[in-house]
Amino acid sequence: MKTYGYKLLNNKNIENIIDFSIFQKETNILVQIFCGKRYKTLKFVSDIIMKNIPHAVCIGTTTDGEILNAKVSTLKTVVSISVFKKTTIKTFYVQGKNSFENGFNIAKGLITTNTKLLILFTDGKTTNGEDFLSGVEKFNNKIKICGGMAGDNALFKKTFISSQNNILDNGAVGVSLNSDDLQVNTGYKFDWKAIGLEHTIDVAKGNRVYSIGGMSPKEFYIKYLGENVIPTEFPLIFLRDDVLVACAVLVKHSDGSFSFSGNLKQGDKVRLSFCDTEAIMDNSSNLYNQFLNYNTETFFIYSCMARRRFIKDISKIESVSFASIATTTGFFAYAEFFHKDGHNELLNQTCTAISLSESKSVNISNKTKAKKNKSYKNTIQFLTHLVGQSTKDTEESLQKLQKEEKYSKSILNSQRQFIKHTVHETNTFLSIMLHNIELYEMENKTNKYFNNILVSLKNLTSIYDDLSYLVKENHISYPKIQIDLVDYLRSRIDFFKAVSDKSNLKFNFKSQLKTMPFTFNETKLQRIIDNNITNAIKYTKRKENINIVLKKRNHNYIFLIYSRSYEIHYPENIFKEYYREANSQDGFGLGLNLVQKICNDENINIHLRSTKKITLFKYVFPL
Secondary structure: OEEEEEEEOOOOOHHHHOOHHHHOOOOEEEEEEEEOOOHHHHHHHHHHHHHHOOOOEEEEEEOOOEEEOOEEEOOOEEEEEEEEOOOEEEEEEEOOOOHHHHHHHHHHHHOOOOEEEEEEEEOOOOOOHHHHHHHHHHHOOOOEEEEEEOOOOOOOOOOOEEEOOEEEOOOEEEEEEEOOOOEEEEEEEEOEEEEEEEEEEEEEEOOEEEEEOOEOHHHHHHHHHOOOOOHHHOOEEEEEOOEEEEEOEEEEOOOOOEEEOOOOOOOOEEEEEEEOHHHHHHHOHHHHHOOOOOOOOEEEEEEEHHHHHHOOOHHHHHOHHHHOOOEEEEEEEOEEEEEEOOEEEEEOOEEEEEEEEOOOOOOOOOOOOOOOOOOOOOHHHHHHHHHHHHHHHHHHHHHHHHHHHHHHHHHHHHHHHHHHHHHHHHHHHHHHHHHHHHHHHHHOOOOHHHHHHHHHHHHHHHHHHHHHHHHHOOOOOOOOEEEEHHHHHHHHHHHOHHHHHHOOOEEEEEEOOOOOEEEEOHHHHHHHHHHHHHHHHHHEOOOOEEEEEEEEEOOEEEEEEEEOEOOOOOHHHOOOOOOOOOOOOOOOOOHHHHHHHHHHHOOOEEEEEEOOOOEEEEEEEEO
């Protein structure tokens, strides 16, 4: 076999550039058109080809760059004409929006008993490449494939493919190479590295992603790469079945969502990636060296658009070795097709190469193993190394932080368990002491020593109740019961009477109504009332009254507690955790914060007024 490559600068004088007479007597001709322009040019060139060699099989695609030997072009057209002696060629095309069915049907229409290779082109905008290849694989998972998704020079508006001189804007075209003698060898090279932190796909449907890490894909790319970023040059990269997979952006939708070249699903852990120029520059020979032991009469190269755009001189690095052996043609695609170990792969950011030969003999006399490129060191290579190493350092720091976070959480959980058990055990001793003091008072006269113990125990009981509520608040439910607010408030005043008496304070309780029934949780109500009473006892000036008033206004009960006390200088802080206006007073500064949480949960409005003469707390309970 032999391949002829031609570059067309425009639509004029094609017949002067291509000597069609060479092909008149040939029977097995494959023409591939790699068109850097759009519909009109692809149609024009296809018509000329079919007019001059109507017996040829012709497929074509629009591109993001064209490859002819060691040269890369843009906005040009490369025509690749391959003549086979022992291989027959079959062509087929499909249209429609169901990518899986398109893949299945095109494989069904192309594959014969001795098919060695499928060359497939799909449109680059509407086709889901992963679903398409799954359809091909469903019909036959043994045949090698190659090709890619059409481009339109990064406009992402409309791509075109062609079969003979039929031009399509959706679907797929392909050819099968059928032979007992054709030698087919394939390889690919992936030179992209992950960068930055890992993010989670929140919402995705097929290849369309709606949210990444709490952001739309548009917001995500702008945040990390700036307003003027071309997203296709920085694909998402992730592990799937222990294989690194890259997905490039194909379509940017008006709602901020993006369609990618492959499928993504909720929960996928992805990272942005960048071109590893060190790998391309120093190891560009690796892909070529894979083919040294094969006789090659033609190379087809299907490479990713991002490779060309990221490194403008990529042709000097990747194509030159292939072109020194045989005619090399191909194009830069929006995604590349590859087959490995019974599975079709949708690749991104790769350079795929196909070696073809109808000769079984191996002749490597004119082949030399390519050496690593040592002369192409420049600033971008050093910057690439810097970015890669910085990313590695970030990953190591993140892993360290995650270990420390896990350790901190285990300590915190242990601390919570300790507090939980301590609170539980403390309740037993408090109950015993209070009960025994009450029994003692019933049988004996009280004295100041027992009274001091009782006051301390009641203060300790109030602190215990706060801690108990904080430990349990997120773990148990608090059912509501019928409560008479007047009776309940009297009972709490009685409980703290010994405490107020010791501080030379008196309670002055008034209620507008004799009874005030309502439905509420007793534990929560106790925390509101007890914390306000204990705070009033702490901060009211000696020998003053603590005034407690209950009223009914419309559909609300109003609980007022006020006294002549020290002015609250920073009322905006009084409900914050651990805040206390007077450090000399006992307590943790948790009580009013707990009260505020309960009031927020139960839609209770709080009003605070504090002057040099009076401090007043007002609570409005909705009925």
